[in-house]
Amino acid sequence: MKAGHFAFTGECGPPKGANIDHLREKIAHLKGMVDAVNITDNQTAVVRMSSWAASTIVIQEGMEPNFQMVCRDRNRLAIQSDILGVYAMGVRNMLCLSGDHQSFGNHPQSKNVYDIDSMQLIALVKKMRDEGKFMNDEEIDGPPRLFIGAASNPFADPFEFRIHRLAMKIKAGADFIQTQCIYNMEKFREFMKMTVDMGLHEQCFILAGITPMKSVGMAQYMAKSVPGMDVPESLIKRLRGAGKGKVGEEGIKFALEQIEEFKEMKGIAGVHLMAIEWEHRVPEIAERAGVLPRPIV
Amino acid sequence: MIIADRKPIDEILDMIKGCNKILVLGCKGCVTVCNVGGSKEVGILASSLKIARKKEGLSVEIDEKTLERQCDPEYTDQIKDIVDNYDAVISMACGVGPQFLSEAYPNQRFLPAVNTTFFGGAVQHGIWAERCAGCGTCIIHYFDGMCPVARCSKSMLNGPCGGSAKGKCEISKDVDCVWDMIVRKKIEQGRLEDLLEVKPAKDWHTARDGGPRKSVREELVQ
Amino acid sequence: MRLSYPSNVKVIQVPCTGRIDIIHLLKAIEDGADGVYVAGCREGECHYLTGNLKAKKRVQYVKNLLDELGLEPERVEMFNLSAGEGPRFAEIAVEMVKRIKELGPSPVKIKKAA
Numbered sequence: 035m036k037a038g039h040f041a042f043t044g045e046c047g048p049p050k051g052a053n054i055d056h057l058r059e060k061i062a063h064l065k066g067m068v069d070a071v072n073i074t075d076n077q078t079a080v081v082r083m084s085s086w087a088a089s090t091i092v093i094q095e096g097m098e099p100n101f102q103m104v105c106r107d108r109n110r111l112a113i114q115s116d117i118l119g120v121y122a123m124g125v126r127n128m129l130c131l132s133g134d135h136q137s138f139g140n141h142p143q144s145k146n147v148y149d150i151d152s153m154q155l156i157a158l159v160k161k162m163r164d165e166g167k168f169m170n171d172e173e174i175d176g177p178p179r180l181f182i183g184a185a186s187n188p189f190a191d192p193f194e195f196r197i198h199r200l201a202m203k204i205k206a207g208a209d210f211i212q213t214q215c216i217y218n219m220e221k222f223r224e225f226m227k228m229t230v231d232m233g234l235h236e237q238c239f240i241l242a243g244i245t246p247m248k249s250v251g252m253a254q255y256m257a258k259s260v261p262g263m264d265v266p267e268s269l270i271k272r273l274r275g276a277g278k279g280k281v282g283e284e285g286i287k288f289a290l291e292q293i294e295e296f297k298e299m300k301g302i303a304g305v306h307l308m309a310i311e312w313e314h315r316v317p318e319i320a321e322r323a324g325v326l327p328r329p330i331v
Numbered sequence: 332m333i334i335a336d337r338k339p340i341d342e343i344l345d346m347i348k349g350c351n352k353i354l355v356l357g358c359k360g361c362v363t364v365c366n367v368g369g370s371k372e373v374g375i376l377a378s379s380l381k382i383a384r385k386k387e388g389l390s391v392e393i394d395e396k397t398l399e400r401q402c403d404p405e406y407t408d409q410i411k412d413i414v415d416n417y418d419a420v421i422s423m424a425c426g427v428g429p430q431f432l433s434e435a436y437p438n439q440r441f442l443p444a445v446n447t448t449f450f451g452g453a454v455q456h457g458i459w460a461e462r463c464a465g466c467g468t469c470i471i472h473y474f475d476g477m478c479p480v481a482r483c484s485k486s487m488l489n490g491p492c493g494g495s496a497k498g499k500c501e502i503s504k505d506v507d508c509v510w511d512m513i514v515r516k517k518i519e520q521g522r523l524e525d526l527l528e529v530k531p532a533k534d535w536h537t538a539r540d541g542g543p544r545k546s547v548r549e550e551l552v553q
Numbered sequence: 554m555r556l557s558y559p560s561n562v563k564v565i566q567v568p569c570t571g572r573i574d575i576i577h578l579l580k581a582i583e584d585g586a587d588g589v590y591v592a593g594c595r596e597g598e599c600h601y602l603t604g605n606l607k608a609k610k611r612v613q614y615v616k617n618l619l620d621e622l623g624l625e626p627e628r629v630e631m632f633n634l635s636a637g638e639g640p641r642f643a644e645i646a647v648e649m650v651k652r653i654k655e656l657g658p659s660p661v662k663i664k665k666a667a
Contacts, residue, residue: 105485110532132492135484135502146486150532153489157529169532187493195491195514198527202489206529214493261494261501340621371576375618378579383622385583385661 039329040297041241041304043100043212044068044316047077048088057088060313061095067320068307069328070098070127072212076107079139086116090123100183101125104133109149110158110169117162121178129183129212130155153206156184160207182207186240187214188225189264197228204238211238212306215245216292217256218264226301235301242296245308246319247285250274286319293323332452333361333425334459335368335445337376343421344383346442350418351390353380355444356410356432357397358424365459367445368423370397376423376444401428407435414439450481467537467544473525475516480533482509488530556639558646570594571604578615578629585662588653590630592645598635605633625656 044064049057064071073092075085082088089099101120103113117128132152136144150158158169159182166177184203188196200211216222222242229235247253250273257265269288276284289307296302305325309316320326347353355373362368377393384391394417399406401424414420419440422429429441450463464481470488471478480486484502491510494501498511517523535541567573570593581589591612593605609631616626630649634641 132485132487134494137484137502146484148485148487149535151485151487151489152492153487153529154532158532185493190491190493190495191497191508192491192495192511192514192518194518195523195526198523199489199491202527202529261496261499340618371574374576375579378576378583379618379622382579382583382624382661386623 039304040325041239042068042320042323042325042328043070043072043241043304043306044313045072045074045306045308045310046088046092046313047074047310048083048085050080050082052083054083054091057083057091058095061092061097063313064316065095065097066328067317067326069304070100072100072102072129072306072308075102075104075131075133076139078134079106079136079141081139081141086120086123086125089120089125093124098127099125100127100129102129102131103155104131105148105151105155106133106136107147109147113150113155113158114162114168117159117178117180118174118176121180122176125180127181127183127210128159129185130159130208131185152184153202156182156203156206156208164207181209183210183212184208185214186211187262188222189214189216189218190262193221197225197232200229201232201234204234208238210241210303212241213243214262215243215308217247217269218266219292219295220266221264223299226299230301235303239303240301241304241306242292242299242302243306243308244289244292245310246282246289246312246315247273248282248312249285250281253285286315286322289319290323293325332364332450332459333427333447334365334449334451334461335362335425335447337367337372337423337445338443340379340383343376343442343444344380347380347391347419347421352392352394352417354394354396354410354413354417354420355380356401356420356422356424356428357395358399358401358422358428359397360400360402360424362424362445363397365453366457368425370395373397373423376421400424402431404431404435407432411436465538466533466535467541468534470533473530474513475520475522477509477513477516479509479513482507486533488533489526556643558643559650561650562646569599569601569604570608571599571601573608573611575611575614575618578612579618582615582619582624582628582659582661585659587656587659587662588628588630588649590632590645590649592632592634592642595633595635624660627652627656628659 046060071092073085073089076082085102089101092099130152136142159180161167162174163177163179166174168174186200190196253265253270253273256263273281273284293305296305355377357368357370357373359369373395377395380393381391398409401407401422414436419442421442421444422432423444426447429443432441449461450465451459451461454460461481463478466480479488479490483490484500485492491508495508495511498508500506500508517526570591573591578589591608593608596605599605612629612631615629619629620626632645
């Protein structure tokens with residue numbers, strides 16, 4: 035991104051076990067198609083292989099991971115330990131997230147950690163990197179030089195505060211931002227206009243999040259049951275109108291239209307494609323979006 | 332005020348298996364105010380236990396008494412002459428009550444009839460909601476009188492998270508997003524800039540995380 | 554009106570069903586009543602405005618409690634009628650007695666030692 039190229043990142047969930055065959059397969063689909071791949075951290079509070087372990091495997095497979103860490107499961111001791119560990123193992127990018135509450139997941143009885151929040155985590159990584167100090171101001175023997183990422187959800191409430199939160203995350207130390215997946219382009223354009231007006235796009239690389247809709251059912255589910263998701267009725271209508279068996283193709287068409295717009299949109303440095311469990315379609319999408327071949331920097 | 336909910340009857344029946352003479356002890360403090368362990372509820376529990384036993388063809392003798400509070404030796408003393416008459420004593424007070432009683436009367440068994448849940452208040456007659464997490468370092472003045480530690484599911488100090496939707500928390504439509512309320516109030520009161528500085532990580536050592544706590548008023552200790 | 558209703562219904566008069574509390578219903582069951590019902594004014598016609606609504610909630614509470622205790626919640630019931638509806642009063646009594654006869658005697662009645 036620093037070289038000025040339009041970035042294209044993907045996402046991959048670690049396996050629900052120690053069996054890494056499927057993970058290797060997914061990485062194989064993504065290799066050469068995306069610049070880096072997000073490795074999720076017990077996403078939706080469902081237990082999977084730890085993000086740091088999966089990230090190191092991804093490095094072994096020849097790809098660059100975006101290591102995700104959530105605040106839900108670790109206290110500040112474990113957080114700082116893991117940051118040192120992943121950096122020593124070759125991870126260079128880290129996303130700092132709050133994490134979906136454990137009541138969503140498959141172990142709702144677990145204890146709530148949330149020692150620090152995502153904003154404080156961003157500030158912590160920056161402190162470790164730039165000041166070479168732990169949270170308690172002790173010196174670090176070998177500071178972790180991580181590229182710090184954060185998430186932004188322009189579609190959550192209260193809308194008028196979301197831009198401020200983005201600004202705060204950038205001020206706290208975020209080098210790059212990935213947004214929640216976008217369907218309401220009008221609202222997103224409004225949000226980006228505010229972002230550019232505040233000059234935030236110059237302080238930080240912003241990647242627009244895209245998840246192609248596979249089915250009408252998926253669109254309806256996301257519209258109703260996923261908090262912070264904004265799926266306009268017009269999109270659901272469009273998907274329905276595509277006809278049986280052709281909805282997935284229509285979903286991809288919409289995603290491709292979005293990518294084209296994002297390439298030209300002021301303030302957008304790239305696209306983050308979250309095709310969860312649809313990784314085998316990523317090469318096709320990348321091809322059709324005209325983002326291949328990926329630049330070697 | 333401390334809020335509690337009565338345990339399911341079969342759990343209580345299980346606790347008193349084999350006991351034939353029982354005292355049900357209520358408390359006129361918090362559990363009376365939240366209608367779960369006052370003298371009325373003592374009567375209801377006693378009657379329910381009798382019904383359950385009679386149904387099995389068994390008898391049981393149940394006495395009822397309600398103390399001013401069960402968290403003070405001054406009041407727990409009041410049962411010293413009768414406490415040994417029973418096979419077990421069911422306390423309807425919050426978790427503090429049966430523990431104080433157990434310390435005062437080590438030879439008797441004190442059973443908790445309620446599950447103590449949180450510190451809160453009545454938002455409506457019959458409905459109580461959590462307001463305070465007992466973190467030991469009150470910071471509600473930074474948030475216009477609302478506590479994100481107790482009321483945000485993720486105890487965020489720089490909220491809201493990306494799951495806040497239409498003023499509700501991502502975990503349930505029944506839970507208000509306190510951060511939505513804080514942000515709106517700050518905007519209304521013209522104090523939005525209070526939220527734009529990153530609040531540093533909380534020092535949890537004054538909370539239960541730091542270990543069981545004590546509070547001492549030196550001027551009163553004899 | 555001199556209408557008859559079954560003789561195994563014992564009537565306890567109260568100024569308003571709002572006066573009836575959970576413990577009264579429970580004690581009746583505890584002391585061996587096979588069934589208890591509350592006859593209050595029609596909703597919206599309570600002289601004291603909300604007494605019969607409170608009674609309804611309390612009856613529901615006792616039903617839930619009986620269920621927890623392993624007794625049939627149908628042994629306790631709430632009915633609404635106006636003071637002038639003599640025939641309805643008799644009808645309710647007959648209905649409730651029939652229901653209780655079908656349920657059988659309350660399991661709480663003192664079991665005679667074998």
